[in-house]
Amino acid sequence: MAGVSYVKASRVYPGNPPVRAVDQLDLEISDGEFLVLVGPSGSGKSTALRMLAGLEDVDEGAIHIGGTDVTHTPPKGRDIAMVFQSYALYPHMTVGENMGFALKLRRVPKETIKAKVAEAAKMLDLTPYLDRKPKALSGGQRQRVAMGRAIVREPAVFLMDEPLSNLDAKLRVETRANIAALQARLGTTTIYVTHDQVEAQTMGHRVAVLKDGLLQQCDTPRNLYEQPANAFVAGFIGSPAMNLKTVALTSEGAVLDGLTVPLPRSVVAGHDAKTITFGVRPESLRLAGGDEAGMKLTVDLVEELGADAYVYGSVDIGGTSERFIVRTDGRTPPSIGSTVTVTLRDDNEVHLFHPETGARLETTKAAPTA
């Protein structure tokens, strides 16, 4: 077992201009940690993982595993195991042979291999299938074989490249919990790549958000949710997504239709632009009662999830129609086509970002001054 560190590691694909798939990535992953790399397609998360695996070159910077510089070490010398999105099982070998292959290559005695494979198979409920070929297994079983192949080796680091994306929704949720539990039990450092922010938030000790090859933020799931470092992270983490709008800024605060949100004086004073990017999560909004002031929301769609309902609607802000999502009580959702008044649950539950750079303007929840 070992920690992993990326030291200004970059992967640059030649071209005109060159494409920086991973740009100066700095990440410290401690021993035993479960780190999730998350980002949209093309964000460089898989490339970052493959650099660690030794399947992609590191063009600049370095990568260390357990304190050893492995930047130019071939994959076999890195003591890592990887679970692929497509599983990449060896079709001509049985499940048992697949799982024991790495040990066989290291000339581990046959009995030891057998024992370790049997142990891993038991852990993953694969014992009845050890003599089958991969093609005779279901998708979920294949996924577990891929996991077993990694476990049997007892590597220093597990790498997982979207291992759940080929499973159906129910199995994915189930396997998600199993992988997290397995990782906790084995205590092996794990780097997990996914494009699914729910997976990231539920599995990782820490989550690193990437976009265009650049690390946006790396923090615990809770901190990412509560203190997103920029507008991108704010919009990416959370489902449904945060309402992010760039609105006019006056001395009273941010102006949203009939609602003026008071902002901390420190933010207003230090900010010289006329506008501000204002973010509020659906659960921080509520339907206003009686004659309370608020935004007039025309309801386009209501998603009833049982306990809660998400109301999708549009609000006219400064002449343009902006979409908003509001979480309401599931028992009394407004009807489609109606107009409701929406206000904030708490003036503190807003996120403010620079309208151009997207950087967070407020790092602590200061008390409103207006």
Place this chain on the structure above:
Amino acid sequence: MDVTSLQTSGRTGAPAGRRPAPPRPGHRGRRSPAASVGLHTALVVASLIAVFPVFWVLVTSFKPDSRAIEASPSLVNGSSLDNYARILAGEKGDFLAWFGNSLLIAGLTTVLAVMLAASTGYAVSRFTFPGGRGLLFFFLVVQMFPFAVLIVPLYNLLLSLGLQGSAGGLVLVYCTTAVPFCTYMLKGYFDGIPREIDEAGRMDGLSPFGVFWRLMLPLARPGLAVTGFYAFITAWGEVAFASAFLSAADESKTLAVGLQVFVQQNRTEWGHLAAASILVAIPAAVVFYLVQRFLVSGLAAGSVKG
């Protein structure tokens, strides 16, 4: 023979496992009785046309030379195993030596061509290297020269290499046709094997060559079988190069060259020729039998989601 075998192996060899599913009996696959009769009639006629020449060679092989060609042909006319006995006894030339030569030359060609083509095909499929794309194009261009044009330059080349008249020289000549074609086919085959399998192998501790040897070759077995079959047939039935590049001594001939002793200036020993042809066809049939299950199987199924 050469042309047909090329077409057969080319068609069946193309990524096995991706063949269309057989039409399922059911509401959509149902044919009208008239269509059924028509279809089967056409298939039966086509099969008869394909099988008859071989069948007639077999019939002829038992007849004495004098009765092989007659105004009113019959299936049996003084038929016996005499033709076979005389050929195997070496009365018409050293048949067993020819047989041995052919086996040796075709066998060496197969092994060498498949080994070279597999490694080249894998390299072209997986790695980028200078000239990688040009190489494939070059392979195609090489295939476009008619054999006849090549005989003289190849003769000179073999002469200067000191290989003229030797079996090894002929093997090299056959490889010039077999290797490019086999490389093309195997490249296609390797392209069909997911790259993640290579990567999983690398992660499990294989060297790049180990990946090729322990994962790719076993997975490409159907492709190897098909290309091996092609290489074998290329060398086994070839006449022009064999008669030009082997020494004229009877014991160094291949079967295809040796068969010419039955065709003389004023008469052809049809019975003997037919019997010898049947004997020649046996090894080719055996090779085909050995590889036929690979011609249709898809081994890569089940490796990834599917």
